[in-house]
Amino acid sequence: MSDAYIIYIDRLNGGTIQKIDLLLSPEFFDVSEPDLNFQDSVEVSGKAYLAEEELLLHLNASTIARMPCSICNQMQPQRLSLSDFYHAEPLSSIKTGLFDIRDLLREALLLELPATVECPGGCKEREVIKPFLRKDKPEAKDAPETYFPFSDLKHP
Numbered sequence: 001m002s003d004a005y006i007i008y009i010d011r012l013n014g015g016t017i018q019k020i021d022l023l024l025s026p027e028f029f030d031v032s033e034p035d036l037n038f039q040d041s042v043e044v045s046g047k048a049y050l051a052e053e054e055l056l057l058h059l060n061a062s063t064i065a066r067m068p069c070s071i072c073n074q075m076q077p078q079r080l081s082l083s084d085f086y087h088a089e090p091l092s093s094i095k096t097g098l099f100d101i102r103d104l105l106r107e108a109l110l111l112e113l114p115a116t117v118e119c120p121g122g123c124k125e126r127e128v129i130k131p132f133l134r135k136d137k138p139e140a141k142d143a144p145e146t147y148f149p150f151s152d153l154k155h156p
């Protein structure tokens with residue numbers, strides 16, 4: 001179990017499908033910031049197999065990230081999950097015959113982080129700051145109230 005996150009390529013020869021079912025300790029994220037940390041194990045399931053000249057991974061993973069509410073700063077649990085995540089790794093790039101799935105999972109899960117988090121059901125401190133929010137911008141009526149960094153991306 002200790003190295004269950006390592007895929008041994010030679011064990012997959014001949015069409016063997018390896019089941020993946022493991023718990024990764026949250027330390028593998030190597031992240032502990034005031035505004036982001038992980039305390040819960042990462043549950044990983046899925047399978048690994050070879051096709052053509054590639055290692056194919058089909059994974060599901062979930063864990064809980066902790067991020068501060070963007071209004072009151074209280075840390076909030078935020079579920080992160082990957083479902084039906086596929087990855088194809090060329091065998092030519094796996095020189096050692098071993099593939100560690102942790103870097104892949106780490107990156108994919110971090111990409112799932114929301115830009116901002118708010119207390120469940122809406123932050124109670126929203127009422128406190130309401131008088132300070134501008135109300136005189138009609139075009140902002142339907143805009144999300146939280147900061148949204150990609151809001152200037154236009155659809156084609």
Ligand SMILES: [Zn+2]
Pocket residue numbers: 069070071072073074118119122123124125
């Ligand atoms: Zn809050």
